[in-house]
Amino acid sequence: xxxxxxxxxxxxxxxxxxxxxxxxxxxxxxxxxxxxxxxxxxxxxxxxxxxxxxxxxxxxxxxxxxxxxxxxxxxxxxxxxxxxxxxxxxxxxxxxxxxxxxxxxxxxxxxxxxxxxxxxxxxxxxxxxxxxxxxxxxxxxxxxxxxxxxxxxxxxxxxxxxxxxxxxxxxxxxxxxxxxxxxxxxxxxxxxxxxxxxxxxxxxxxxxxxxxxxxxxxxxxxxxxxxxxxxxxxxxxxxxxxxxxxxxxxxxxxxxxxxxxxxxxxxxxxxxxxxxxxx
Numbered sequence: 001x002x003x004x005x006x007x008x009x010x011x012x013x014x015x016x017x018x019x020x021x022x023x024x025x026x027x028x029x030x031x032x033x034x035x036x037x038x039x040x041x042x043x044x045x046x047x048x049x050x051x052x053x054x055x056x057x058x059x060x061x062x063x064x065x066x067x068x069x070x071x072x073x074x075x076x077x078x079x080x081x082x083x084x085x086x087x088x089x090x091x092x093x094x095x096x097x098x099x100x101x102x103x104x105x106x107x108x109x110x111x112x113x114x115x116x117x118x119x120x121x122x123x124x125x126x127x128x129x130x131x132x133x134x135x136x137x138x139x140x141x142x143x144x145x146x147x148x149x150x151x152x153x154x155x156x157x158x159x160x161x162x163x164x165x166x167x168x169x170x171x172x173x174x175x176x177x178x179x180x181x182x183x184x185x186x187x188x189x190x191x192x193x194x195x196x197x198x199x200x201x202x203x204x205x206x207x208x209x210x211x212x213x214x215x216x217x218x219x220x221x222x223x224x225x226x227x228x229x230x231x232x233x234x235x236x237x238x239x240x241x242x243x244x245x246x247x248x249x250x251x252x253x254x255x256x257x258x259x260x261x262x263x264x265x266x267x268x269x270x271x272x273x274x275x276x277x278x279x
Contacts, residue, residue, distance in 0.1 A: 011042070015175060063124070066098075
């Protein structure tokens, strides 16, 4: 299996190398980067390019590693036993398979996405060490061992909200998705808006990177946000001239797509006020 990118996803050469290295080594690919840089979408594109199914495990702050393996519903079994339900005699009726179990027992090799692993408790990655390394786990209620017949391609994403344990990192192939430069961003935009006018694109990206590079910005706009912004600009049928930056203007047009908190809005208002005083 070899990943060479897709028509719908701009993958840099180093990202392609990372994906194929993880596939060859049969190790999880740990992908870090700013929110909105396409980490989750990467897994979907890999599955599509390789023609295999994808299973998605979205991690939350309350998610436990055991849920990825299986969950045993002891409460339902107790209730059914009180009602005299004959299915209580088979414990398998009360075991719910998790995403890892489904991936290990799939009829074909699958892509397993473990999305935003850094949202979970700090012990979460350590609790999955052996399962991801050996690709097997034991089901204590039934005494069986679930082992991957076809080792899944595991993609793990992180927004870097917390550090991951060294023991976990040793078992992964790591790649950091850098924020796209203007040239790469233009290629990404072309995928989504192939008919956009060149002068509008150039002016929009110029303004976008000025916003991103503004000192003191609390939340820098991401790739997904610039795409939303461009969609709004195209919907308004704006020309590049109408978009050109006015040093006395407080905020960029349709700024709500780029600036997502009041602190950053106030920052731009203060900068505009200072520019007006200088003028």
